[in-house]
Amino acid sequence: MDEQHDKTTHFGFQTVAEDQKAGMVHGVFTRVASRYDVMNDLMSMGIHRAWKDAMMDWLAPRPGQRLLDVAGGTGDVAFRFLNRAQGAGAVVCDMTESMLVEGRKRAEAEKMADSLDWVVGDAMALPFPDNSFDVYTISFGIRNVTRIADAMKEAYRVLKPGGRLMVLEFSQIPNDLMQKAYDLYSFNVIPVMGQIVANDRDSYQYLVESIRKFPDQETFAGMIRAAGFEQVKYRNLTMGIAALHSGWKI
C-alpha cells in the first residue's frame, strides 16, 4: 500500500530506482562477460546445457525461420537454433556489448557468420520493425529486465502473426523443502564460486538474489498472457529450478 512517487524495482534484494537498474545490470554483465560461460557451467553443474536443449526440443526450429534471441549474450541459444534448422537466420540482441563481443569470438559464431547478426539493444525498446520474426527467445535474461511487462509487449510486437515466444528462466521449486535446500546452495555456494572463478562475489550475489525475486511459474505465465500471447504454457525443468514458458502470437 505504500506506493511511492518514484518508481522502484528490484536489483537482487535491493530496491532501486527504475532508471538505475539497467546501468547496474549492465555493470554486472560487463564484469562477468569473459567468464560467463565457465561460470554458467559451474553454477548449474552443466545443467544449463540440458535446459537449453530442452528449450530447443519444445521449440522445434523449422527450416528458414527467423529467430530473435534477446539477452542472447554469448550466442548459446542462437547456435543451437541454427544447428537444428536449415537455412534459418538469427539475430542476437543484448544490452551488454561485451557479451556480444565474447559470443562473436566463439568458433560456432565464425561457422555460422552468414546467418547470424549481433545487435546491442534494449528488450524494452527493440530496434526491429513490427511482425518481423518467427521466433522470439530469451534465456536467463528476462529477470534482469527492468519492466518485464514492457519486454513482453515488445516481444509481441516484433513477432509475426503465428510467431512463437519461448522464455527460459530460473523459477521457483514448488516443494518448500527442496526450495530451502536450493536456497542454501545458491546463497552459500554461488557467490563463493563467483569470488574464486571470476574474482567477483558481488555480481554473483546479485545473480542468486535476482533468481529468488523472479515471479513463480503461474505469475509469470499471467504476465505473458497480459502482453497478448495465447496458448501460454510452461514446463518445469529440474524440479522447477528453471522453467520454460511458451506463448503464441495468434
Place this chain on the structure above:
Amino acid sequence: MTDTPASAPATGTAEAGERRPAFDRHMLEALVCPLTLGPLSYDAEAQELISKSAHLAFPIRDGIPVMLASEARRTDD
C-alpha cells in the same frame, strides 16, 4: 532519405590480414529506430546509423550496431 554511396566499403576482410568485423549492410533493412520505429540511414564514414525522426545517431562499433538511446549522439539538424 537513405544515403547509399555507390561504392560500399568492403565487408568481412580487411587490410593487413587482420579480420576486422564490418557492419553488414543487409542489417540496415532489419533495423529501425528503437524510439520512433522509423527508418535508419547508414553513414559508412562515421560508422553510424542515423534516425532522422529521433534526431539520434547510433554508433556501430566493430561492426555491431549499438541501438541504445543512452549511447546515441544527438543530431541537431
